[in-house]
Amino acid sequence: MNDRLYKCLSSGNRRRILYCIGEEAKCVNEISDCLDLEQSLVSHHLKELVNCGLIEKERDGKKIYYRVSESEIIDLLEKGKELGDKLEERC
């Protein structure tokens, strides 16, 4: 029941990556600089995000650019953020 999607979104760093490339495509080094994560870690997460269909890759010379594949993905993250914030107010 949509297990792959939820599993993929359950990692905070993967969600950060999605936000990071949500507005414009970025290459691996840009992402790892932007988020201060090791290149190999970013690559691992990108691979999983591609496998889920959440992002797409496109090569341009030496660099490979990644972009979010559907706008609904960021929408869902926003919904999740709203709900998460609302639920945490209750404490």
Place this chain on the structure above:
Amino acid sequence: MNDRLYKCLSSGNRRRILYCIGEEAKCVNEISDCLDLEQSLVSHHLKELVNCGLIEKERDGKKIYYRVSESEIIDLLEKGKELGDKLEERC
């Protein structure tokens, strides 16, 4: 960054529980019958869902009834389902 919410939603059985009590409050045994899960397993998951604020409990005699705490929760699950289905069509 909303880690608790996403972690909580990353379990398929927890999502099944949310759907199960999404329309009407149910007690533990009803949930475990409904989903064919062991009572202790359901209790464990209910505890985590409560800790996240996703559900609320109310005792009535021997039984304890659980309900989803915000309607946005089911909305989010629906959004997730739509997106998950859309992403899986791509294979």
Place this chain on the structure above:
DNA sequence: CCATCATATGAACGATCGTTTATACAAATG
């Protein structure tokens, strides 16, 4: 072709997760 830049991959690790089993607790009923 060789060096370099950009990215991917594989192995390994501790940490966390979901589940099961057994047992404890709480409320009600006789």
Place this chain on the structure above:
DNA sequence: CATTTGTATAAACGATCGTTCATATGATGG
């Protein structure tokens, strides 16, 4: 009060996860 019904908890386990480190691959420019 003893029993039963309903639920919670604790310990234990294998499985999966996120991360790191080392190394490999791919493309480009000299």
